[in-house]
Amino acid sequence: MTNQDDFISTVSHELRTPLTSIRGFAQTMLSSWDKLDDESKKKFLMIIEQQSNRLINLVENILSVTKLPKETLILKSIDINIAILPVIQIVQQQYKTHKIVRDFDSANPVVSLDLEKFQQIMINLVENAAKYSDEGSTIKIITSHNDKYVLIKVQDEGIGINEEFAEKIFEKFSRIDNPLTRKIQGSGLGLYITKTLVEKMHGDISFKNLSKGTEFQVKFPVYNIEEHVKCSVTQ
Numbered sequence: 001m002t003n004q005d006d007f008i009s010t011v012s013h014e015l016r017t018p019l020t021s022i023r024g025f026a027q028t029m030l031s032s033w034d035k036l037d038d039e040s041k042k043k044f045l046m047i048i049e050q051q052s053n054r055l056i057n058l059v060e061n062i063l064s065v066t067k068l069p070k071e072t073l074i075l076k077s078i079d080i081n082i083a084i085l086p087v088i089q090i091v092q093q094q095y096k097t098h099k100i101v102r103d104f105d106s107a108n109p110v111v112s113l114d115l116e117k118f119q120q121i122m123i124n125l126v127e128n129a130a131k132y133s134d135e136g137s138t139i140k141i142i143t144s145h146n147d148k149y150v151l152i153k154v155q156d157e158g159i160g161i162n163e164e165f166a167e168k169i170f171e172k173f174s175r176i177d178n179p180l181t182r183k184i185q186g187s188g189l190g191l192y193i194t195k196t197l198v199e200k201m202h203g204d205i206s207f208k209n210l211s212k213g214t215e216f217q218v219k220f221p222v223y224n225i226e227e228h229v230k231c232s233v234t235q
Contacts (some may be wrong), residue, residue: 133158
């Protein structure tokens with residue numbers, strides 16, 4: 001089987017699961033509407049909504065993957081501290097019980113990045129941290145810098161990642177298989193997209209397990225902005 005055939009086969013499987021769930025609950029409601037109480041109707045509609053959102057996210061990720069090789073980056077000088085603030089607001093709306101705290105280095109130099117793609121990277125990482133940690137737990141976003149790099153760390157208090165999966169987590173459709181992660185819905189594309197976008201902007205991403213939870217670190221090189229920034233660049 002070629003890589004393309006394998007990709008199509010995996011996508012078909014991932015799409016079939018939420019579609020089957022949506023159709024099943026919709027058919028149940030249509031055929032048994034008068035027999036269902038209000039609580040059951042609400043429960044089924046919530047499942048349909050959840051699976052619809054899962055389907056939308058999956059399609060968006062698949063589209064992102066297909067566009068990655070031809071992605072055009074619009075590089076400009078950005079302050080990563082300011083760029084991360086909307087990300088926190090977006091994720092907080094979805095994961096209301098989590099506490100997202102920030103520890104920003106106010107002396108970070110500006111860097112040359114594609115703002116939209118950088119925020120997509122951060123949304124993927126912060127959402128991932130929320131998804132794989134308990135409600136009410138804390139997610140910490142830390143920024144810092146040295147002579148060569150600006151660094152961003154996203155720390156959670158979640159289930160952690162076994163070292164044997166260290167290489168696999170950044171592959172297409174890769175999901176860690178254990179009883180905890182099986183309960184969490186996902187496409188297995190988020191970290192692949194994240195790593196690809198980071199590297200297209202000459203950055204690096206890594207992870208490590210903490211005493212409780214996981215830390216993902218992204219670093220981008222500090223450039224001489226006057227020499228490096230261009231209006232647009234095709235990678």
